[in-house]
Structures are given as structure tokens and as C-alpha cells.
Amino acid sequence: MDAYRRIADRIAADITSGRLRPGERLPPQRQFARRHGIAASTAERAYGELVRRGLVVGEVGRGTFVRAADAAPAGRSLVEAVGTAPAKVNLELNYPSAPGQSxxxxxxxxxxLRPDVLTDALRSAPADGTGAARExxxxxxxxxxWRPSPDQLLFTGNARQAIAAALASLVRPGGRVGVEALTYPLVKEIAGRLGVRLVPLDTxxxxxxxxALAAAHRAAPLSALYLQPTLHNPTxxxxxxxxRRQLAEVVADLNLPVVEDRIWSFLDEAGGDPFAVLAPELTHVVxxxxxxxxPGLTVGFLVVPPHRVEAVAAAVRSGGWSAGRFALEAGVRWIGDGTVGRLVAAKREDAARRQQLVAEHLGGFRVRCDPRAYxxxxxxxxxxxxxxxxxAAAAHGIAVTPGTAFAVxxxxxxxxxxxxxxxxxxxxLERALRALASVALRAPL
Structure with missing residues (x-):
């Protein structure tokens, strides 16, 4: 058995036995590694395994905590049968799937999958993909x-890698990147790996x-700005x-490069234009x-200013973030035969139905959402x-993401x-929302 699994098993046993109680904080991973004489990577994998098993939850900036026990008090479970365990509903994961998608x-x-095609399809694609992929x-x-020029397009394994490549090409280690005060959690992880500092900006x-953007730059120059102007995650x-025009004026005055994350923009049926329309020479669209x-077979897209294509392509290559040719070819076919369009239409309808459930069950609370969002x-x-x-949600078999995960x-x-x-x-989802509303009305234990 792998070392990290043995370590995870020991910690899991402590949780099951009660030696580690719900809400208790585990040591920081590096401290745990030093204490037990193991590599930091082994500790990281052990903690990741505990997260996968649903035994702990990681809160960025605060640490890793033992989840509450799954067994819920009588009358508080998602299921009606007495003595059964609560249903597992994961509201942390957020990957939409349309009916009949497969x-x-x-x-x-x-x-x-033909042998004569598969050999080439299993290789990495160049950073600029293929002509068919760009078109x-x-x-x-x-x-x-807005319609991007095919010559401005680059491809990565996924959108996270596209963000990493854009930032790596723009910001040196030690540099400062402005971000919304609440931001996509993996951007914090990317920044840590690149050795850059995120500067939270008021919204x-x-x-x-x-x-806030102008003031932060005056305090100490920023190297880039990362923002999500369309269906910001999480708000x-x-x-x-x-x-947007105000922001465009500021970035133009500062000559400040922008990384615009549009990963959820497909839900905007009106087809709102990207920020890149207002600042085309500065904006890198992801x-x-x-x-x-x-998520299992995907490609990340980067639309970069013409004078930045080679620099960002070099970052894609050096980071090992190139797209797989199989995924790229599949994506081209899905776009060309209308599959992506049909999936997008179905997911827009699905998101609207799910937002109706939120309005129905959480309407009396302070919930910020958009009828189009997931x-x-x-x-x-x-x-x-x-x-x-x-x-408390975990005790009812419901996983939610705490706000600390998004706070810079x-x-x-x-x-x-x-x-x-x-x-x-x-x-x-409906049962989970109903249960969460009931939990919220009670006082914490």
C-alpha cells in the first residue's frame, strides 16, 4: 500500500474513534511532514485522500479541519427512514451534466479510436493547436x-492551466496580481506555485x-489583474x-495586463461581450x-493580444500545460457537429431550474445569485x-464550500x-436545500 494511504488510514482511524473530533484542526501539512519524517508531498497526498473520503475539509488560509460526523440527530436527516445514514449530497463540486450527454x-x-488515427491523437498538441481547432x-x-482572430488562440489541458500560463508569462516571482477580494480558489493555489502575491481588491x-484597483497600484505596482466580470464565482x-468602461480606463492608464476568466460565460444567453472588447491590447481571455x-475530456482556451502570442505559448510549453491532441480533436468535432451548442442550451435551462429551487427554499435568506448561474x-x-x-451541513450529509475558501x-x-x-x-438538490434552510434557522450547537 502507498505510504500516503497508510497515513490517511491512521488519521481516519483517529477520526472514527473520536480521538480527533469534529471541527478539530489538523497540523499544517509541512509541520505534519516534519513531525512524522515524511516528504511534504506525501503529507499533501494523505490530506488529499482524507478530503476525498469526506473526513476533513480544507479551508484556504485557515487549515484542514475534521468534518462533523455523518450521523445526524433524529429528525434532521435528509432521509425519512429512522436509523439510516443521511444522503450524501455534494454541493462543493460544480460540474453540470445535461441529460443524454454521453x-x-x-x-x-x-x-x-481507429488505430491509424489514434497514434497521432495520443500525442500532445502544439500550443497553438491546429488550424481547424483555431477556427x-x-x-x-x-x-x-467580438470574434477573436484564430491567430490569437492558444490551447492548454484545461482552463486552470490557461490561467497559470497567462500569469506565468506576465508576472515574475514576487510580483503582485490584483484580484477580486473573493476569487476562484485555485487562483490562490496557482499564485502560490508561481511565487506571486495576490492583492485583494474591493468589490x-x-x-x-x-x-480600488487604482489605489492598489499606487500603493505598490501591480503586474497584472485577474478578474471574472461575467457570472463571478462565487457571487x-x-x-x-x-x-467595465471605468476599469478599462484604469488598466489603459496603468498599462496593466488583464487575465479575464470567462469559464461560466456560456450561461449568458444574451452573449455579452468580454472585457477584451474594451482593452484588446491588454486582455488575455481564458x-x-x-x-x-x-471535466474528464477537456481543453483550455487562451485568446491573447497579438504581440503576446509567442510569450504565452512559451509559458504553455515550459509549464507542461499543452492540450492533449485527442481532447483537442474531440473538441473540434463536438463544436463542428453542434454537440457543444446543444449541451450549452440544455445546461442553460438546467441552471435556471436549479435557481428556481434556490429561490423556493432559501428565499427568506440573504442569498446572492443570478438566475443563469450554477x-x-x-x-x-x-x-x-x-x-x-x-x-453542521456535513452532519446532514451535505458538503458546501465555506466562504474562507474564496477569501484572498x-x-x-x-x-x-x-x-x-x-x-x-x-x-x-431540493432535499439538500430544504435541509440546509432548516439547519440555518437553528442556533449552532
Whole structure:
């Protein structure tokens, strides 16, 4: 058995026996590694295994905590039968899947499985993909007022790698990157691996505040800005045109490069234009197929300013972030035969139905969401903290993401949780929302 699994088994036994109790914080991974004389990577994998088993939850900036026990008090379970364990509903994961999705995706893969095709299909693709991929992707990403030039397109294994490649090409180790105060958690991980510092910028109901961006740059120059102006994760805010113009004026004055994350923009049926329309010479657009199609076979997209193509392509190559040719070819076929378009239409309808469930069951609470989005940001009642509510939800078999996971400044952690609406089956989602509403109305233990 692998060492990390043995370590995870020992910690799991301590949790099961009660030696480690719900809410108890595990040592930081590096400290744990030193204490037990193991490699830091082994400790990281052991902690990851515990997360996978649902025994602990990691809160970025705070640490790793033992989840509350699964057994719920009588009358509080998601299931009605007395003595049964609560249903497992994961509202942390957020990958939408349309009905009949596999049947739609399968036909495009069959030609790639021929031996004479498969040899080439299993190699890595160049950073700029293929001509067919560039043309297909340019059409997929086009909006009413914007169509990227195929020559500006680069490809990575997924959108996370696209973000990493863009930032690696723009920011040297030790550099500062402005981000919304609440941001995509993996951007924090990417920044840590690249050795760059994230600078939290104030937002309001309209999105990122232009004055906050200018003030942060005056305090100490920023090397780049990362933002999600369309269906921001976790708050669902879409920045309006007036605010976008203000931000564009600031980045132009500062000559500040921008990494624009549009991974959820496909849910915007109106086809709103990217921020890149307002700052084309500075903006690097990130998108991908993971949400539109599926996470298991995906491609990340980068649309970069013409003068930046080679620099970003070099970052893709040096980081080992190139797309697989099989996934790239599959993506081209799915785009070309209309599969992606059909999946997008189905997922827009699905997101709207799930948001209706949120409105029905959490309508009396402070929940920020957009009818088009696959997530909701729940600002908890005053008596609840994010960590205690997350533990209480876990006791009912429901996994939610605490607001601390999104906070860039660990000193400003919101008492809120994000609900990922995409992955749970609708009946499970409805039962989970009903149970969470009931939990929120009680006082914490």
C-alpha cells in the first residue's frame, strides 16, 4: 500500500474513534511532514485522500479541519427512514451534466479510436493547436460584438492551466496580481506555485471597484489583474458596461495586463461581450470546455493580444500545460457537429431550474445569485460562522464550500458559503436545500 494511504488510514482511524473530533484542526501539512519524517508531498497526498473520503475539509488560509460526523440527530436527516445514514449530497463540486450527454458525445469519439488515427491523437498538441481547432474555437467564443482572430488562440489541458500560463508569462516571482477580494480558489493555489502575491481588491454589487484597483497600484505596482466580470464565482455578479468602461480606463492608464476568466460565460444567453472588447491590447481571455462539456475530456482556451502570442505559448510549453491532441480533436468535432451548442442550451435551462429551487427554499435568506448561474452565495444568519455551518451541513450529509475558501485576505473571511448547484441530481438538490434552510434557522450547537 502507498505510504500516503497508510497515513490517511491512521488519521481516519483517529477520526472514527473520536480521538480527533469534529471541527478539530489538523497540523499544517509541512509541520505534519516534519513531525512524522515524511516528504511534504506525501503529507499533501494523505490530506488529499482524507478530503476525498469526506473526513476533513480544507479551508484556504485557515487549515484542514475534521468534518462533523455523518450521523445526524433524529429528525434532521435528509432521509425519512429512522436509523439510516443521511444522503450524501455534494454541493462543493460544480460540474453540470445535461441529460443524454454521453450519448451526444460518443459519436464524435468513434473515428478517433481507429488505430491509424489514434497514434497521432495520443500525442500532445502544439500550443497553438491546429488550424481547424483555431477556427472552430474562434467561432465558439464569438459574441455579438467580438470574434477573436484564430491567430490569437492558444490551447492548454484545461482552463486552470490557461490561467497559470497567462500569469506565468506576465508576472515574475514576487510580483503582485490584483484580484477580486473573493476569487476562484485555485487562483490562490496557482499564485502560490508561481511565487506571486495576490492583492485583494474591493468589490460591490456592481463588481470590481475601479478606484480600488487604482489605489492598489499606487500603493505598490501591480503586474497584472485577474478578474471574472461575467457570472463571478462565487457571487454570480456580472459587471455592467459602465463599470467595465471605468476599469478599462484604469488598466489603459496603468498599462496593466488583464487575465479575464470567462469559464461560466456560456450561461449568458444574451452573449455579452468580454472585457477584451474594451482593452484588446491588454486582455488575455481564458475559457474552456470543462463546464460546457465535461471535466474528464477537456481543453483550455487562451485568446491573447497579438504581440503576446509567442510569450504565452512559451509559458504553455515550459509549464507542461499543452492540450492533449485527442481532447483537442474531440473538441473540434463536438463544436463542428453542434454537440457543444446543444449541451450549452440544455445546461442553460438546467441552471435556471436549479435557481428556481434556490429561490423556493432559501428565499427568506440573504442569498446572492443570478438566475443563469450554477452557484449561489449564501450570506449566513448572524448566529452562524462559515466553519460551524459547514460542519453542521456535513452532519446532514451535505458538503458546501465555506466562504474562507474564496477569501484572498485570511483576515477578512466572510461568514458565507457557496452552494454549487450543478452536480447533484435535482431531487437530491431540493432535499439538500430544504435541509440546509432548516439547519440555518437553528442556533449552532
Amino acid at each position: 450519448e451526444l458525445l460518443g459519436p464524435a469519439l468513434a473515428p478517433l 472552430a474555437t474562434a467561432g465558439l467564443l464569438a459574441t455579438r460584438g 460591490d454589487d456592481g463588481g470590481l471597484c475601479a478606484e 454570480s455578479v456580472t459587471t455592467g458596461q459602465a463599470r 475559457d474552456g470546455l470543462s463546464k460546457r462539456v465535461a 452557484f449561489a452565495w449564501w450570506e449566513l444568519p448572524a448566529r452562524w460562522r462559515a466553519d460551524t455551518f459547514t460542519a 485576505d485570511p483576515r477578512r473571511t466572510p461568514d458565507a458559503v457557496r452552494l454549487g448547484l450543478a452536480s447533484a441530481a435535482p431531487p437530491d
